[in-house]
Every structure is written in structure tokens, then in C-alpha cells.
Amino acid sequence: MADAQRNSKTFVRLLGFLGSYRLSLVLSIALAIGYQGAGLIATYLTGSVAATIKTGERHRLTWLVGAILVLGVVRALLMAGRRLISGYQALGVEMDMRNRVYAKLLRLSFGFYDRHQTGQLMSRATVDLQGVRFFLGYGLIFFFQNAFTVVGVGIFVFVISWKLALVSMAISPVLVALAYRYSHVSHPLLRDVQQKMADVATVAEENIVGVHVVKSFAQEDAEQEKFERRSEAVFTLSVRANRQRAVYIPLLSFLPLLSQAAILLIGGHMVANGSLSIANYVRFNIYLAMLVMPLRALGMWIGQAQRATASGERIFQVLDEPEDIGDAPAARELPPGDGRVVFDDVTFGYDAERPVLQDVSLELTAGRVVALIGHTGAGKTTLASLVPRFYDVQRGRVTIDGADVRDLKLTSLRGAIGVIAQDPFLFSATVRENIAFGRADATDEEVERAARLAQAHEFVDALPDGYDTVIGERGITLSGGQRQRVAIARALVVDPRVLILDDATASVDATTEARIREGLREAMRNRTTIIIAHRLSTIALADEVVVLDDGRIVFHGSQSEARGNEVYREIEEHGMLERIFVEDVA
Numbered sequence: 001m002a003d004a005q006r007n008s009k010t011f012v013r014l015l016g017f018l019g020s021y022r023l024s025l026v027l028s029i030a031l032a033i034g035y036q037g038a039g040l041i042a043t044y045l046t047g048s049v050a051a052t053i054k055t056g057e058r059h060r061l062t063w064l065v066g067a068i069l070v071l072g073v074v075r076a077l078l079m080a081g082r083r084l085i086s087g088y089q090a091l092g093v094e095m096d097m098r099n100r101v102y103a104k105l106l107r108l109s110f111g112f113y114d115r116h117q118t119g120q121l122m123s124r125a126t127v128d129l130q131g132v133r134f135f136l137g138y139g140l141i142f143f144f145q146n147a148f149t150v151v152g153v154g155i156f157v158f159v160i161s162w163k164l165a166l167v168s169m170a171i172s173p174v175l176v177a178l179a180y181r182y183s184h185v186s187h188p189l190l191r192d193v194q195q196k197m198a199d200v201a202t203v204a205e206e207n208i209v210g211v212h213v214v215k216s217f218a219q220e221d222a223e224q225e226k227f228e229r230r231s232e233a234v235f236t237l238s239v240r241a242n243r244q245r246a247v248y249i250p251l252l253s254f255l256p257l258l259s260q261a262a263i264l265l266i267g268g269h270m271v272a273n274g275s276l277s278i279a280n281y282v283r284f285n286i287y288l289a290m291l292v293m294p295l296r297a298l299g300m301w302i303g304q305a306q307r308a309t310a311s312g313e314r315i316f317q318v319l320d321e322p323e324d325i326g327d328a329p330a331a332r333e334l335p336p337g338d339g340r341v342v343f344d345d346v347t348f349g350y351d352a353e354r355p356v357l358q359d360v361s362l363e364l365t366a367g368r369v370v371a372l373i374g375h376t377g378a379g380k381t382t383l384a385s386l387v388p389r390f391y392d393v394q395r396g397r398v399t400i401d402g403a404d405v406r407d408l409k410l411t412s413l414r415g416a417i418g419v420i421a422q423d424p425f426l427f428s429a430t431v432r433e434n435i436a437f438g439r440a441d442a443t444d445e446e447v448e449r450a451a452r453l454a455q456a457h458e459f460v461d462a463l464p465d466g467y468d469t470v471i472g473e474r475g476i477t478l479s480g481g482q483r484q485r486v487a488i489a490r491a492l493v494v495d496p497r498v499l500i501l502d503d504a505t506a507s508v509d510a511t512t513e514a515r516i517r518e519g520l521r522e523a524m525r526n527r528t529t530i531i532i533a534h535r536l537s538t539i540a541l542a543d544e545v546v547v548l549d550d551g552r553i554v555f556h557g558s559q560s561e562a563r564g565n566e567v568y569r570e571i572e573e574h575g576m577l578e579r580i581f582v583e584d585v586a
Helices: 001-057 059-107 110-115 118-161 162-169 173-211 210-218 218-273 278-319 380-385 410-414 433-436 444-453 458-462 480-492 510-523 566-585
Strands: 341-348 358-366 369-373 395-400 417-420 498-502 528-532 546-550 552-557
Touching: 001 059, 001 118, 001 278, 059 278, 118 162, 118 173, 118 278, 118 552, 162 218, 218 278, 358 380, 358 395, 358 552, 369 380, 369 566, 380 498, 380 528, 395 552, 410 417, 410 552, 417 458, 417 480, 433 480, 433 566, 444 458, 444 552, 458 480, 480 552, 546 566, 552 566
Parallel strands: 369 528, 369 546, 417 498, 498 528
Antiparallel strands: 341 358, 341 395, 546 552
């Protein structure tokens, strides 16, 4: 019962997407009904032709055949109009749903993406949407068209002979019961098919994006086997679903033939004893034949509806996902200031039961450069991620220039913060578009200035089309160091109040790092900067050092004072050993 209620609720919500297409839906249904209505009239005239042939009225025969041809032309025009309008409606619904899903995906927090696989989300935005589109665009119209046919034929056959009509309806309860059973057993299976198809998409997406890793470790065969196992799971479930269709749909098609056989037999006797005319006998049988396709389509329509409902459930799982990080009802702009950042008794964990940061209190003076250091997993990146509000604290608060980040508009907050990650993501666009991503109105001079600060201008200027060179997906046509420098320029062009460098020079060589440090030194002037680094050369840029250990601050002070901290000494010794090793290799 609970599943039925959930399915009904999902179905009703899917119909809500037709709100903007009421007129086209009504027109499509009207044209479909007109098409079937013309068919009913043509069938009636066909019976009259049979009667005319018996009486030998040639002039009337010509008129009847001409009328049937005209009705055929009308039906063709009605079908063409219905297909054009319903096609527009179907594609429009798909576009609206895709835009809503995409807009939702953009608004969801990092926490949502931490819990979901990219392939699963892509499947919902493509395969599931297409299933819903086909049903809302065509399935509903076919339902009304077939329902009208059943009702119209029912009226005609009762008018012709109520006795034969009752005989033909005797099979209806069995058809309804069979259709209900098919609907009940097909939905969970089709839902599982959709889920397994998403699993296949996940494996494919991961292997395409991570093809360099797969090839580097010679794991092509292992990944092929994994993909084949996922594909086999889809195949197995699809075969089960196909087996269901192979049982139920032929039954739904065969049962009406039993009625037709009974009508041929009983109706033939009625014609023989004079209680039914030959014209009505022909009409009745043709009308009954018209019911075969709607009743056969009943099973297909139910299957289509169930598949659309299963897809709708997966789509609504995304649309109904709460937006953990969003603007508060009274959100305001970031107030003027120099970028003073304060962590006030902050506790945070990706899992509420397992805190990554505990009771962290830290004040970053405006315009100062602070290095966050610590062993892997100490919470450095997590602490920095709380400033642009990628995540919300579980306890305490984070403020910028006295304003709690949760009380600010996200566009205002993040527009004042530049983030440079260790593994930068670049878009398949021009270098200029990538640098100006955060400020579409940036002038060519501002883009070039940011590139010079990031030590990117020289190699960009040497590209075939300079700043107008289109780089490949994820910046694949650039080296790791070049991608990093473009990412640094992208952060600098927005002129942020707070700058966050998350191991931003990890992908460049020592010579390039030295040049970038000089550029960063200028970029960080009078700007609050948080540096997450492991290299001593990068840490040397900082005015202050904050040492994190197991989610807690164990030291905060100058670099000379930091040498008294055990964690800092370990990192410093490791850095010295690394430098000696590099020099020896050189």
C-alpha cells in the first residue's frame, strides 16, 4: 500500500511539469480524439458500403467511398498536427525538467556531492529524463486517445446490438485484473533497471575521466570486467522485465481476440436468423477490431507509465534534496572591511558523529598571510573550506569582518574570496574565459595583469592563439604547472578580500614555484591570505603559522616561534630532507 501511495504521489508530481503546456496538451488530446472520431465515422460508413453493395445503389456507393477518402485525408492532417504539437510539448517538458535538475545540482552543497557518484547523477539528468519526457509528451496523449476509442466504440456497439456488446465486455474484468497485476509487478523491477543503468554510467564516467590512471596501472582488463559485471546486472534485470512483458502483453493482446471470435460466431447466427443486418454485422466487427490496438497498447502504456514513475522517483530524489548551504531568509551583503577572519569555537565533521575540527578558535588579522600546516588529515583544508562556506559548522561560527558567514548572501561572500585548489579544474574554453570565469566583465588588461601575477602570461602568449586558445577538457592540453598558474590567475582577477591557497604550488617545479611566489607576494599584499602548504619555501611567505594536529590548533605564532613545536619541526625536517634529495638528484 505504501509503495502504491508513493507511486501515485510521484505520478501526480510528474503531471505538474505539464503546467506550462496545458494548451498544447489540450490541443494534442483534441487532435488525437478527432483522429479517432474520424476513424469511428469512417468505420460506420464502411458498414454502409456493405449494405449498398447488397442493394446495388451505385451512386450512393461512390458518395460513401468519397466520404471515406475525405475522412482519411482529415485523419492524416489531424495526426500530423498532433505529432507536431505533442513533439514540441515533449521536448519542452524535457528541457524544463533538465534545467530544473541542473539548477538544483548547481545549488546543492559539497556535502551532497561527497555522498553521490557523478555517473548516478548524469544518468538521472539524461536517461531518466528521457523516460519521463516520452511518457508526458506522448504516453498521456495515447492514453486519452485510446480511452476515447474504447468509450466511442462502446457506445457504437451498444447502439448496434446490446446483446453482442455484453458478450464482448465479458472479458473486461479479466483484462483489468491482468493489467493491474502487470503494473504491480513491473514497477519495482523497472526501478531496479534504472538504478543498474546508472551504475553502468558511473563506471563508464569514472574510467573515461580516470583513463590515465587506468592505463598507468595496466588495469584495462580489470576495469573491463567490472564494467561487464555492471552491464550483466542490467542485462539480467532487463531480461526479467522483458520476460514479464513477454507474458503479460501477449495475454492482454490475446484476450480481446476471444471476444472477437465469440462475436463472429454469435453475430453470424444473428445475421443468419435475420435479427442483425449485414451492415451492422460488418460495423460491429470492425469496431471490435478497433479495440484490439488500444487494449494491446494498455500493457505497453502501463509499462511506460511505470518506467516514467520509476525515473520520476530518481529525479525527485535530486529535486527534493535539501539545500544545506543556501541564503538565509534575511541574508545580507558582506559588509565593507579588510578581510578579518575569525573562527569562534568551531566544531565540524563531514559526519556529525566524527568531528574533523574540534573547538577551534582562531583570529586572522586583516591583510596578514597565515600558513596552515599539519600532518595529512589534520583538518587544514577543512578549516579553510569553512570560510567561503562550502560547509556549515556544527558548533560555533565563522565571521568575516564581524559578519557570520551564514548570515551573508553566498554570491556576496564567495565573490570576495579567491580559492586556488591543489588540483585545479579548467573548463574546455579559451584561456581568457577560464581566467575571467569569476568576473565575466573583466577587461583584457585585467586578465593579462592577473596572468602576469600568476607567472602565466609568458606561456599563454606563446600559445597558437594566445589568450584566445581553446584548452581541452579539464585543461588537458596544458601541463600541470600551467593549469595551476591559470587557476591562480583566475582567483586573482576577482581581486578577492580573502585569498585561500590550498597547496597551490604543489604541481610546479622549483623554478616556476619561485617565480609564482614572487607574483603571489605582490598579490597577497594588504590581502588576508590563508596558505595550506607542505613546502618550506611556500610557508616562508607567511607572516604567521598555525599548526593543526588531529583537528585542534596546537600552535599559533611566528615562524621563529613555531620551531619550538614538534609538528612544525617534523615538517621542517622533512622539507629540508626533500630539498637535499632534490639537489643530490640534480
